[in-house]
Amino acid sequence: MTSAAVRLVVLVPAVAALVGLALARRDDVRLPRAVAVGASLLSVLAALLEVVAVHGSTRVTVVHTMPGLDAGELRVPLQLQATAATALIALVVAVVGWAVQAFAGWYLREDDRYGIFAATVSLFTAGMLLVVQSADLVLTLVGWEVMGWCSYLLIGHWSRKESARRAALKAFLVTRLADVGFVLGVVILAAGAGSTAYPQVLQVWAGSDCRDAGLCAAPNATLRTAAMVLLVIGVLGKSGMVPFHDWLPDAMEGPTPASALIHAATMVAAGTFVLAQLFDVLAVSDGARWLLALSAAVTMVYAAVLAFGQSDLKRLLAYSTLSQVALMLSALAVAPAHEGPGAGVLHLYSHAFFKALLFLAIGWLSVTVGGTAAATMRGGLRGHLFIRPAMFVGLLALAGVPPLVGFVSKEHVLAAAGAGAADGQVRAWVVLVAGLLTVALTAAYCMRAWLVLDDLAAADIARHEADTAGAPVRAAVTILAILTVVGGLVVLTPLLHLGGHVGWLMAVLSVLLLVGAGLAIRSLARGTDPAVRVVGARMSLFDNGFGVDRLYVHYVARPVVALAHLVVFLDREVVDAYVRGAAAAARLGGTGGQHAHRAERAASGLAWVVAGVVAVALAGVVLW
Structure with a gap:
């Protein structure tokens, strides 16, 4: 059952993309929508079966896809895998993919290119699921590149707008540039191991001498660091970390469902899971971990500051994504080797739920108020009894308020940084200080967003239309909200190996920072947008990303x-x-030959040919 479920998790959205593309030109969107939403539900069921099959097991189930390839001394087995962690993250991606498809069917119901959009979302989801389930660097690279291509298409979906075309091209070029490092890193790891399979790569490069297995000699530490630095560069580009960060806020030019997918559980989070899969190699590559820690620390603070001053709330969520992904990656940069990558993977899991919820809620609200600018949305939640609690829960989770899923995962990240600091890691102290500062900044911009959206003085309840979203949209938002509330209970299951435990001192400190920052912003509001009071005329500078x-x-x-x-x-x-x-x-020789063999000289030319034949015959007789 496990093997079949793993294959279906990847194949169902891939097939749905092909079928959806074939149906994309139909005037009636009902059939393409049924294919997209139905296939995403099947993916959720397949992922759920995989979770049930591997629950409680610590072994790795290898799943064959097609015959492996032999390229000289390099073995490419092209295998998938099923573990507790891969099954859990596959389920998360499938759930978010279904929620996005359900929402897009309503949000883009009048879009003449909806069928193409839905097919691209299916292919995007398949690419991410391939990365998650891959046990082979080549398959990881395939899924990685599929997501890059699909992100270009989704960001530029409204290609009639010049700004959308520019944002799509910018995202493509920036991530392509960083992907050069990712590809080179994969090549080095595969060449050194003689195989692209994760088990062999980890065995060879994680520091153990594998000569007894007849596979290789001990790893070259310098080459290992070079390979992991190159991989980290690729991850930084795909995740939108400094200095590759500016493409991600511009990606808001795409439709809101595309933003929810890219920002919540697919491309920007893919690098976290790839590095988690290679954590044993990363843990012994000090240079790569320093690069990752510094970029993540700078990004989480810088993006949180920018988020507070945005005049558009959708871009606020975009910058919050940069900050939260930096938190995921920082856990991988500083967690002690014996604790593993669990804290980073847990925040990936957590962030997927509350960020997808926030993007879908903001998109739903934007339909009723006519835009996502803070001035347009001011007081917009009033009169929306369904969206209001969803947005409230999402912002609380983003801020890290206990006991929501965001609090649970953030505290594990801070605990990992604390454990690294206790081990004497200087970079762990850098991450810990940046993380605590980010907690306060996140609370500030979440409080600001809520005060703007729920401003009773600015609300014009009469302007709001009735909530016209259908049952699938309501179901998607409701399920994401429930998972945001209770999703933290996953730490009580064996699905994730978290290594250590929550540092309660860090938890108390972060809650104090959270409350303090929230109250400070509340006191600054005084009936207006807090960012206007704090940032003032410099808001355009924040909008331009400094x-x-x-x-x-x-x-x-x-x-x-x-x-x-x-x-x-x-x-x-x-x-x-x-x-x-x-x-x-x-051409010159041909022209000369043509002139030399004009029709009037045919006879003399023929004579020369005959003379040549006779000469060759005589030479043959004499030499014989």
């Missing part, structure tokens, strides 16, 4: 364009010159 986009244009884009022009010049005027020269010489 001008990082201009820095990209001047110091990255322009040099790259200049380099591209140079490459084109060398290709056309130098490399192709030889080809054009050979073609010109051949």
